[in-house]
Amino acid sequence: MELGTIERELYVDASPEIVFRVVSDPDHVQEWWPDEARYETVVGSTGEILFASPDGGQVEALTVVDVDPPTRFSFRWTHPAGEDAVEGNSLLVTFELVAQGEGTLVRFRETGFRERGWEAAVLEAQYQDHVQGWDHFLPRLVSYAAEQARRSGAARS
Template sequence: MTTIERELHIEASPEIVYEVLTSPEHLVKWWPDEAKVSLAPGEPGTIAFLPDYPSVPLTVDEAIPVSRFAFTWAEDLQVTFTLTPSGTGTLVRFVESGHADAAGHAENVRGWDHFLPRLVEYVPTTVAA
């Protein structure tokens, strides 16, 4: 089983970063095309990457305001975002685990390497909005 790990610095408070990570209206600005997410642990939701993946299951595992957001998606991939105040912004530690095969792992590495920089760019724009 393989893991993807990244650390990001975002020029916004943990409160703003947490809101962007957990709010469907913000999620669709940097990650999926569509999102239906409940912050109640265990509640089912979905995300969509159109047209190839119109319905991907997502279940929140943990939602601790301003410090941690964890979910399982695509049935067996666990993602955790851990937020720590850092200077004028937030240090975000991202971990995704659960890849059973190398091809799926490589595809998600490419995906997260595309989407995480979008998160870093998008979050500060919500402060100005």
């Protein structure tokens, strides 16, 4: 089993402009992924995301890597606190957005697992945790973006 990259393709019934806002703007991101998101949508911005839980939750640092509306947004995350996010100490998440019919094809990719230098058991556990997480959260992105498109369509009427 390859434990280096997670890739998904999703069709979203919304324009690339709407999907771009949904995957990049922290106010939208926290509606489908973490419980809180704090960062600016500009290259080099650092911030954090919080996944709440009864024991206090998990905070992850995040650094915006690429912002190219409405076609691409990427960030690095999971790097150690106090360190800059670079290849080798973080995972890279990329959303590529391609107009397709009335909607958008989202090409999702998370890379960098092998580059972390984790021992095999930790690598597999981290990879599987992220696979399960994205399999839970990405469908929420699809439905949330489609709802945003319906709302913006209703607002134009």
